[in-house]
Amino acid sequence: MSRIVAFETTDIRFPTSLSLDGSDAMNPDPDYSAAYLRIVTDAADHVSGHAFVFTIGRGNDVQVAALDALAAHLVGRELEPLLDEMGAINRELIGDSQLRWLGPEKGVMHMAIGAVVNALWDIKAKRAGLPLWQLLSRMSPEELVALVDFRYLSNALTPEDALRILRDAEPGRAERESELLATGYPAYTTSPGWLGYSDEKLARLCREAIADGFGQIKLKVGADLDDDIRRLRVARAVCGEGFPIAIDANQRWEVSEAIEWVNALAEFDPAWIEEPTSPDDVLGHAEIARGIAPVRVATGEHAQNRVIFKQLLQAGAISVMQIDAARVGGVNENIANLLLAAKFGVPVCPHAGGVGLCEAVQHLSMFDFVAVTGTREGRMIEYVDHLHEHFVVPTEVRGGVYVAPTAPGTGMEMKAASRAEYEFGTAHAAA
Ligand SMILES: [Mg+2]
Numbered sequence: 001m002s003r004i005v006a007f008e009t010t011d012i013r014f015p016t017s018l019s020l021d022g023s024d025a026m027n028p029d030p031d032y033s034a035a036y037l038r039i040v041t042d043a044a045d046h047v048s049g050h051a052f053v054f055t056i057g058r059g060n061d062v063q064v065a066a067l068d069a070l071a072a073h074l075v076g077r078e079l080e081p082l083l084d085e086m087g088a089i090n091r092e093l094i095g096d097s098q099l100r101w102l103g104p105e106k107g108v109m110h111m112a113i114g115a116v117v118n119a120l121w122d123i124k125a126k127r128a129g130l131p132l133w134q135l136l137s138r139m140s141p142e143e144l145v146a147l148v149d150f151r152y153l154s155n156a157l158t159p160e161d162a163l164r165i166l167r168d169a170e171p172g173r174a175e176r177e178s179e180l181l182a183t184g185y186p187a188y189t190t191s192p193g194w195l196g197y198s199d200e201k202l203a204r205l206c207r208e209a210i211a212d213g214f215g216q217i218k219l220k221v222g223a224d225l226d227d228d229i230r231r232l233r234v235a236r237a238v239c240g241e242g243f244p245i246a247i248d249a250n251q252r253w254e255v256s257e258a259i260e261w262v263n264a265l266a267e268f269d270p271a272w273i274e275e276p277t278s279p280d281d282v283l284g285h286a287e288i289a290r291g292i293a294p295v296r297v298a299t300g301e302h303a304q305n306r307v308i309f310k311q312l313l314q315a316g317a318i319s320v321m322q323i324d325a326a327r328v329g330g331v332n333e334n335i336a337n338l339l340l341a342a343k344f345g346v347p348v349c350p351h352a353g354g355v356g357l358c359e360a361v362q363h364l365s366m367f368d369f370v371a372v373t374g375t376r377e378g379r380m381i382e383y384v385d386h387l388h389e390h391f392v393v394p395t396e397v398r399g400g401v402y403v404a405p406t407a408p409g410t411g412m413e414m415k416a417a418s419r420a421e422y423e424f425g426t427a428h429a430a431a
Pocket residue numbers: 248250274275301351
């Protein structure tokens with residue numbers, strides 16, 4: 001039996017605002033950051049659990065404080081019972097009777113819980129000698145269902161529904177695992193489309209994206225309609241008719257404004273409009289979906305929990321669901337989200353980019369393919385080509401697909417040297 005002996009948190013910030021990488025209509029100058037957690041044990045194998053919450057700069061210290069508030073739940077605990085009952089620790093953290101007031105199940109406290117849960121999954125996967133996607137894909141339907149907190153879901157998804165979905169996908173698991181290892185999981189790239197880039201840079205990056213094999217690109221929109229029309233014209237000319245170009249407004253619009261704006265861009269045949277308005281406005285998204293059909297609505301990177309996803313699906317508000325590995329309550333809640341999407345027949349195309357989000361979320365899509373929906377049809381994972389060099393197991397995207405990782409763990413472990421170099425307050429970190 002081993003124990004958790006330390007709960008180390010670090011405020012890590014990369015000065016990405018200097019290059020306008022990541023700039024969009026609502027976030028003009030992000031410094032990609034990680035409120036980083038390392039769970040240290042006294043186990044003989046010296047395995048430690050790594051995870052983070054992604055933020056974009058100021059406030060990363062607040063997120064670190066939220067992580068620290070959970071330390072008392074973990075430090076001194078025996079490790080193995082926690083790893084054996086991953087559903088129980090998830091429910092225990094969410095159910096903290098005093099911390100719950102700060103949510104419930106939303107915001108910095110919930111994201112902190114997500115990081116703790118993910119760090120424990122990192123230990124569990126490393127101990128099993130498997131990448132997270134494979135560990136999950138080899139669990140029985142019953143074990144997977146036991147991970148999910150069905151509270152508030154039963155009018156849309158019951159444990160029986162979840163069991164049926166997972167059992168239906170059970171027969172082809174082994175074949176799909178081999179197929180995934182051989183052919184990877186489709187990616188699309190957002191690298192060409194940041195709002196701060198010139199038209200020349202946009203055109204060059206579109207050409208590069210196609211040459212690199214990506215099956216879709218995405219452009220940021222929403223700051224100025226004339227600029228959006230000009231940039232979409234540039235992108236459409238380079239990419240050609242029929243090539244999927246998604247657009248992303250990062251919550252910029254009122255509901256009626258979103259409908260007018262997207263209809264004004266409809267001639268460019270957008271693959272979807274992402275985050276047209278407030279991430280909390282479920283009925284607003286439904287109204288937008290009706291007002292811009294057949295253009296599809298996508299959202300989810302700021303959906304705070306499974307209840308919002310449930311409502312978005314119930315309301316017919318989204319045609320593409322975008323989970324995020326570091327937004328909700330960790331792997332467990334994202335399994336609930338994947339099951340909800342499967343129940344409603346909506347494809348999941350995860351949000352990634354930032355720092356470490358590609359490394360983390362690919363495991364969830366790959367698990368979805370092997371053990372939940374059994375398909376990659378109409379699905380792809382966002383990809384942005386920066387900051388991967390800071391990770392112990394960096395994402396590998398080749399020919400427009402994510403190569404399935406085989407290294408044990410969740411992919412969230414950042415190199416010790418990078419953690420030290422970019423710790424907030426040191427020379428290289430964002431000021
Ligand atoms: Mg987005």
